[in-house]
Amino acid sequence: MEHIELFFKSIFIDNMVFATFLGMCSYLAVSKKVTTAVGLGAAVIFVLAITVPLNWLLDQFILQPGALSWLGAEYADYDLSFLSFIMFIATIATMVQLVEIIVEKFSPSLYNSLGIFLPLIAVNCAILGGSLFMQSREIATLGLATTYGIGSGIGWFLAILAIAAIREKIRYSNVPAPLRGLGITFIITGLMAIGFMSFGGMLTGGDEEGEALEDKSAQIETVQDKSTTNEIANNTKVID
Known part of the structure; x- marks a missing residue:
């Protein structure tokens, strides 16, 4: 039950885009076509699903105060939490390079359409935010960390897929000239965020x-x- 609650909460209620507005640069730049949005969204799901549990292991066994006690009693007082950002970003950059190699190998057209935004996943604040939220919320187990990473990735995927579908259709709409482009996109994003906030009443445990x-x-x-x-x-x- 705890896994299910965390999974749906990370998708709808704590959505990376609509709740915390993380990853907005890629969200706005790569959401002009549905096919491109699907490719980037799938890459984000993969990176979050791998990096969040990996960073959980790093946090539990290396970074937290006293985490090195498994090496011996003399290491029990070590506190390497100041290395969290460096270690997390290194893990994320490694996984992004792996994704880039895979996409370039098996889908050159998608690789070309994503362009610079594929390697920029490494500096996507939504990816780092997933690991930092995992750390600050003190997620207890590796399974919950994996669930949170997958759920957060799916939430970001749904956000960029929804806005890409709307932006494809809105080209044929009579949008006022001052609002065309990013203006109407920001308005739609805000309305979608309000809609996603309504899922807060659907938490289990009521x-x-x-x-x-x-x-x-x-x-x-x-x-x-x-x-x-x-x-x-x-x-x-x-x-x-």
Whole structure:
């Protein structure tokens, strides 16, 4: 259940584009065609799905205070957390180079259409943001880190796919001249962000919270009944 909740939350509620507005440069520049957006979105899913769990391992066994205790008691006091950015970016750059080689080998047309934005995934703030959010939210297990990475990648993929489909259709619309181009794109992005915020009410665990509230209200009613009974008993003694 925890994996499912984290998966859907990272896609819809904590969407990289619509909740935190990360990765906007690639989101705006490569969303003019659906085919190009699909290719870049798939690459982002792959990179996030690999780098987030890898960086989780680095954080748990190397970077956190006391993480090096597995090397021996003399290393238990080491704190390498100041290397987080360097280590995370190195991991991301390695995976992006792998993606670039694969895309160039198996889909030269997609490689040419993505152009400079494919290697720029290495400096895409959404990719680094996924690892930093994983670290700040203290995700407990490798499985949850993998789930979060895949969910965040799918969320970014859905965002760029949706805006690319809209931008392809909006070419045939009568958009006011001052809003053409990035103007109407920003407006649509804001409206989509509002729509994605509505998924916040669909979090699982609502039944448990409701049951807890019911238990508390039942306890309050019991206390009130006891106090009322005691008052009646005291009043009866006074009358007697």
